Amino acid sequence: MRSSRTTGDRGRVYRRCGCRDDHRRQLGTRCPHLATDPRHGSWAFAVDAPSTDGHRRTIRRAGFPDETDARIALRRFNESLPIGVVTDPRQSTADYLTGWLAEKELHLKPTTIARYRDYIEQDLIPALGAIPLDDLTRPHLRAFVTNQLRHHRGRVTVHRIMSTLSSALSDAVTGERLPRNPAKPPLISRPAAAERHLWTEEEAARFLRFTHLTDPLYADIAELMIGTGLRKGEVLGLRWNDVHLPERTLFVRATLSVIDNTRLLLTAPKTKGSRAWVALSDRVADALDDRAGSRAFGHITPVGGYVFHRHGRPLHPKTVLDRFHLLCDKAGVPRIALHDLRHLAASFAMAAGVPLPIVSKTLRHRTLSTTANIYAELTRLAERAAVDAIAWTLNTADRADLGRPACRARRPWHQNPRPHHRLAAHQTPQEIEPTTAWPMWPGDHTATTSRRDIKKAAPARSGNGLRPAVLQVGTTGFEPATP
Template sequence: MSLGGDWRRRHLGTSHHSQEAITMRFSADRGRVYRRCGCRDTHRHQLGTHCPRLTTDSDHGSWTFAVDLPAPDHHRTIIRRGGFPTQDAARSALRRMLEGEAGGFTADPNQTVADYLTTWLEAKAYVLKPTTVARYRDYVTHDLIPALGALKLDELGHRHIAAYAHTQLESGRGPVTVHRCLATLSSALGDAVRQHRLAHNPARPTAIPRPAAPERRVWTPQEAVRFLDYCHDADPLIADLCELLIGTGMRKGEALGLHWADVHLPEQVLYVRYALSAVNNTRLVITTPKTRASKNWVALSPRVIKALEHHAATTRIHTGDPSDLFTGLVFCRPDRQPLRPQTVLDRFRKRAKEAGVPRITLHDLRHLAATLTLTAGIPLTIVSKSLRHSTLSTTANIYSHLTHQAAHDAVNAIDQTLTQTDARSSRHPHWPAWLRPHRDHTNQHHNPLRALYSPTPALTSPTASQPQGTHATTTRPPHRSTRKKGRFRYPRKRPPTCENAGRDDRI
C-alpha cells in the first residue's frame, strides 16, 4: 500500500467519524456544508477534508457546500462550490442554490455574466421575434460578453457597467449603439430580478441618458404629390406601395407582408395580420405585427382602393399553398417571391432623388400620414386608432409638435365660452366686466331666506320676549360665549325644557 494510504489508515481509522463531525455540517433540508483545504500528502494527493490541521486550526482551509440536484436527463448531479470564508457564507450560498432550484432559475454563486446572458438568449428565442433575438445576440456576443462576461453575476455592479459605457464612448462608439447595448443588458438583468436571481438590477439607473431622437424630415403635401406623380410613370409598384403607406399609415413591414386574402376592396377595408422582416438583412421571415394593437382592421380611402385595383390589374395574383406565408403577397417580385425591405428602400430613395424631393425613409411616410390628419383637424384619439398605436400617449409623444395649434384652439374655445356667458349673465353694465359683485349683494338675498326658515319660538317659551339672533338654530337658543380663549369652560347647563323632558338636545 502506498504511503498516502498508510497515513490515511493510521490517522483516520479511529478518528474518521470524529473528524467528519468537526469538518462537515449537514443542511437541515438538503446538501451539506463542510470545511476543506488544499494540502497534499507526499504523493501530491489532496487531503481535502482529511487534513489534520482542520481539527486544530479553525482558520485553516475554506468552507464548501455540496448538494445533489436533478439533471434534465433524469440523472442526479452533485454540485460543489467552495472558497467561502465562513460557514454562514457557505450555508447561505447553499440555501440560495436550493431556492433557485425551487424557483426554476440557476442560483450558482460561480455563474458568470457570460453564462447567464447565454442562457437568457436561449430562453428569449422562444418568446421574441427573430429580428429582436438577432439584435440581442449581436449585442451580447460582440459587446457585452467580451467586456463583462468574466465577472460573476453576483459581483456585477453599477460601477462595472458605467466603466464599460464610458470606455465605449471614449473609443468612438456612437451613443445610440452604446445605449442599445446597455438596454439589452438591463433587460436581461431585469429578468434576473423578476426571477429572484438578483436582488436588484445593477444596470438601473442607466449609465448614460437616452440619446434624443433625431428630428425627422417629413414631406410636404406638394412634395408627396410630385413624388407619386413621377412614380406612377417611372415605377408603378413603388407608386402603389407608397399610396398604401401614405393613405393608411401602415408600417413598411406590414405592407410588404400584406396578403390579397386580407384585402377586402368591396368593404373598403383590409386586415393587418402579418409583417415581413429581414433577419440580419439576409433571411426573410413573416411574423406578427409590432404590437397587439397593430393586428387590426384598416379603412381604405378611394385613392388607396384605386391604387390597389391598379396593382391587381398589372400583377398576376397567385394563390398557392395557404400554409406557405410567402405566397399570395400583394407586393412581390415578378417570380412571386417576397421583396426584400432593403431593396425596396434603395429603390424608393432612387425614385425620390429622380423626382427631386428630399431624401427620407419609408417609415417617414407613416409620419406623413399622421401629419396630414392632425393638421386637417382630426382628433388625436382618432389618429391614434388609425395608426394602431397601443396607447394614446404614444401618439401624443411622437407627434407633440403637431398639437400646438390644437392647444391654442382649446384655450381659445374656453375663452370664447366664458366671455359669451359673462356677457349674457352680467346684471351690472356700469361695472367693469372683470369686477365681481360685492358680498353685500349676496347677503341681502340670503338674509330673507334665513328669516323664512328660522323657527319661531313658542309664546310660553322663556326666550319668546327676547330678541332673536341672526343665527338661530333648531335645537337650542343662541348662546353668546364671553369666555376668553384658552380658559377652562364648565359644562353649560341644559335648558329647563330639556331637563324636564329627560333628554339631551346638545348633540
C-alpha cells in the same frame, strides 16, 4: 489534513485554503494549519451536476465563511436540479445571460431575440461575462458605458445594450436571484429622437406623380403607406386574403421581418392594437386594384399571395429602401426614411383638422400619449389652432352683441384695478391730473364728485314712482340734466 463532510443530499462540504508549497502549488485541503486553526481557510462544497451536453460535471464553489453557509448553498443547489434550474451561488454573468436568452426565445419575437443575442454575445459577455452575477455592481456597468462611449460607440446603441442588460437583471430580481438591479436607474439616458424632415404636400404629390409613371409598384407602396399609415413591414407582409376592396378595408395580420439581414419571415404585428381593421380611401383602393390587375408585372397575382412581390416572393426591406431613395433623387424630392411615409399620414391628417384621438386610432398606437409624444411638433400646431378657435368663437359672439370684439386688455387705463390686482400703498403710482376732461364711465362718478353733487344727482320722485336723474358732464362737475 483533509477536512471533508458528506451531506445527506448529493455533494460534500469541506474546508480548504490557498496556502502553497515550495513548488508554488496550492495545498487546498492538505494544509496542516486546517487541523490546528479553526479560522484558517474557508468552506466550500462540491457536487456533480448534469451539463448541457448530457455528461455530468463537478461544480465546486468556495469562499463561504463557515460550514453553515456552505451547507445552505449546497442545499439550494440540489433543490434546483430536479426542475432544471441551476442556482449557482458563483454563477457568472455570462452563464446567466445565456440562460436568460434561451428562456426568452420561447416568448419574444425572432427579431427581438436576434437583437438581444447580438448585444449579449458581442458586447455584454466579452466585457462583463467573467464577473460573478452576485458581484456585478454599478461601478462595473458605469465603466462599461464609459468605455463604449470613449470608443465612439453610438449613444443609441449603448442605451439599447444597457436596456437589454437591465431587462435581464430585472428578471433576476423578480425570480429572487438578485436583491436589486444594478442597472437601475439607467446609467445613460435615452437619446432624444432626431428631428424629422418630412415632405410637404407638394413634394409628396410630385413624388407620387413621378413614380406612377416610372415605377408603379413603388407608387402603390407609397400610396398605401401615406393613405393609411401602415408600417413598412405591414405593407410588405400584406396578403390578398386580408384585403377586401369592395368593403374598402384591409386587415393587418402580420408584418414582414428580416433577421440578420438575410432571412425573411412573417411575425406578429408590433402591438396588440396593431392587429386591426384599416379603412381605405378611394385613392388607396384604386392603387390596390392596380396591383390585383394584369399590370402587376404582366401576370395575375396568385390568390392569397403577397400584394407587393417579385414573381411571388416578398420584397426585401433593404431593397425597397434603396429603390425608394433612388426614386426620391429622380423625382427631385429630399430623401426620407421609408417609415416617414407613415408620419406623413399623421401630418396630413392633423393639418386637415382631424382630432388627435382619431389620428391615434388610425395609426393604431397603443395609447394616445404615444401619438402626442411622437408628433409633439404637430400637436403644438394643433394647440395653437385650438386656442385660436376659442378666441374666434368669443369674438364672433361679441360682434353679434356689440358690433366689435371686446377684449379685457382694452379696458380704459384709468379704471381702478380689481381687488386682487391692487398694489401696496408704497407701490401705488402717483396719479397725474389729466389735461382734458375724462369721459363718463360706470362707477367712476362716486370717486370724482362731492357729496353735494351726489345729493343733487339723487333720483327725483314722480307720480309714476322713482325716476333716475340723467347726469351730464359740466365744467364744474356732474350736474343733473334738465328733463
